[in-house]
Amino acid sequence: MSKEFETVIGLEVHAELKTESKIFCSCSTAFGAEPNSQVCPFCAGFPGALPVLNEKVLELAIRTGIALNCEIPEYCKFDRKNYFYPDLPAAYQISQFDQPVCKNGYLEIDLDGEIKRIRINRAHMEEDAGKLVHQGDITTTPFSLVDLNRCGIGLLEIVSEPDMRSAREARAYLEKLRSILLFAGVSDCKMQEGSLRCDANISVRPAGQEELGTRTEIKNLNSFRSLERAIEYEARRHVEAIEDGEELLQETRTWDEEKQLTRSMRSKEEADDYRYFPDPDLPPLRISRERIEEIRRQMPELPDAAQERLVETYGLPHYDAAILTTTPDYLEFFDRVIKIYPDAKVVSNWMMSELNKYLNQSNLEISDCLLKPEKLAEMLQLIDDGTISGKMAKTVFAEMFNSGKSAPEVVKEKGMVQISDEKALSAIIESIVNGNPKVVEDYRNGKEKAFGFFVGQVMKATRGQANPAVVNKLLKEKLK
């Protein structure tokens, strides 16, 4: 990326709301059911069927507005967005056009200790579309199949201002937004299952220029990684076009994960072409200030507050606190360990290194993991009381993670108990020292390295089970 260009990024995020039933009808929202088994005349777009708003959707929208520091106007309404597509049986999507439920908010991202505020233009309620499945090869098949189970599930579309300047900032924004939505209990935010989806608007401009360059919108970004890659690719493409004097089209593009590039989609219909108009089947909403305050009082702890709590209460570095507050489940794990084993930094280290490593390797969520917080606390106590060494603990941890067994069980099964008994170790040291008079001589003549030789021999004789601190102490006395 050339230095003299600046990338300007705004994100549109769709979060599927965590409700039992759909936004305008009572069909179930459960994931993974038989196709078209959670559908009724309303969400299948049959003429005459009428919508009624799910009160939980409104509550979750207000909760999001509070969490994102938004204004929540006293009045909002629903509009119809008209377009034809087979995943949209009514040929219009119920959304909010000019009077959304939330507007003018912000969130803060942490860029290596520097806090940057990203403004949020708006968040509005709308219904999801169905799922289109292409049979066989998408370029040759004459047919697609439509499943309407997802059609009508409540979404919140959260639109940022174009305040991000790099792929890294965009990723930090999406990560923070995901954490906030998870902590606020608004959405599951599973990018793989599509309950959190992200589109990116990108343009580049010469550094220092006020006016924005030609913007493209990139769809199909279903992981943090593809978001970053797609932005980097697209910014490079824009810069090359500008430098080569080629014209950039304002268009919608799709990210091709396999080929790692963006491709042009059909040119987007202009906003006017959606022919938005107020939905006559849905009366408008009046949101009282009392209702907002009531929801505010019931708000769960949010990531920023949780981070502050970890820093203030436990003296953890901001870096640790940020990682521990990525998801509520992760924070809960920490909070449960710390209740039993109060050294926060030790707990944080184990979670950020070993626990994270195994979670990533096994692709598991922390809530599905067999290792429970209480068992990690118990293992840490075993290190402290000298039963196992820090090195042995890593092996114990791996076994606990895989089997869910407790640390004492693993230690017993593997015969891993650390030998801290001074008498037993003295005897072993005695025989090793006596058996190597030459090395003893070297050591006493100032050859420091010889000390390591003895430690190694003791470890070998005890199959790694000797307590290193005790061995060091005894060896020093013996070799004096």
Place this chain on the structure above:
Amino acid sequence: MALSPEEVNHVAMLARLALSEDEKTAFAEQLSLILDYVERLNELDTGEVEPLIHILPVFNVLRPDEALPGSSQEEILSNAPLVEDGQYKVPRII
């Protein structure tokens, strides 16, 4: 207010209608008449009138978040011209 041939084409495209040349001419005329008729509303001075979003003075019609059984897969697909594997079968888009 006469509708141009481009405007008729555009509206037809948005509605996914394939119109013949004769139909385009006929609809341009008819649509223009309708627009003229509605245009008369603009003669009224509405400066002092609150915009009307909804015809009934009703707000906040809500229902509890409770999942209830909808239609069966068989019922919901019974009007579909083409069905496969419990899904609507439609011509490929893109």
